[in-house]
Amino acid sequence: xxxxxxxxxxxxxxxxxxxxxxxxxxxxxxxxxxxxxxxxxxxxxxxxxxxxxxxxxxxxxxxxxxxxxxxxxxxxxxx
Numbered sequence: 001x002x003x004x005x006x007x008x009x010x011x012x013x014x015x016x017x018x019x020x021x022x023x024x025x026x027x028x029x030x031x032x033x034x035x036x037x038x039x040x041x042x043x044x045x046x047x048x049x050x051x052x053x054x055x056x057x058x059x060x061x062x063x064x065x066x067x068x069x070x071x072x073x074x075x076x077x078x079x
Contacts, residue, residue, distance in 0.1 A: 002043070004052045004059075013051075019067040020051060028064045032073060039064070048072060 005013060014020050022028070028048070029036045042048040048068045053061035 001046065002050045002052065004054050007053060007055060010051065010053050020063070020065050022051075022063045022065040022067075023069060025062055025064060028069050031069055032076070042072065 010020075023031060025036055025039045025043075029039045032039070039048065043050050043064070048064050051063045051065065052059045053063065
């Protein structure tokens with residue numbers, strides 16, 4: 001799922017749910033030892049959730065929650 005936040009909404013959301021904090025798509029690819037394209041495919045398939053941080057209607061940051069990265073890493077080890 002992809003969710004959009006303003007910077008202030010993002011700060012409130014991460015205070016309420018620290019599991020939203022995460023990595024950029026490039027850093028997630030490095031952590032998972034896959035390509036950025038594969039990360040994009042996982043996002044499009046709904047396997048990884050994404051938070052878009054937007055200012056003035058434009059995306060300024062993309063975050064993949066740490067918990068999703070850990071979940072995917074654990075699942076990929078078992079398959």
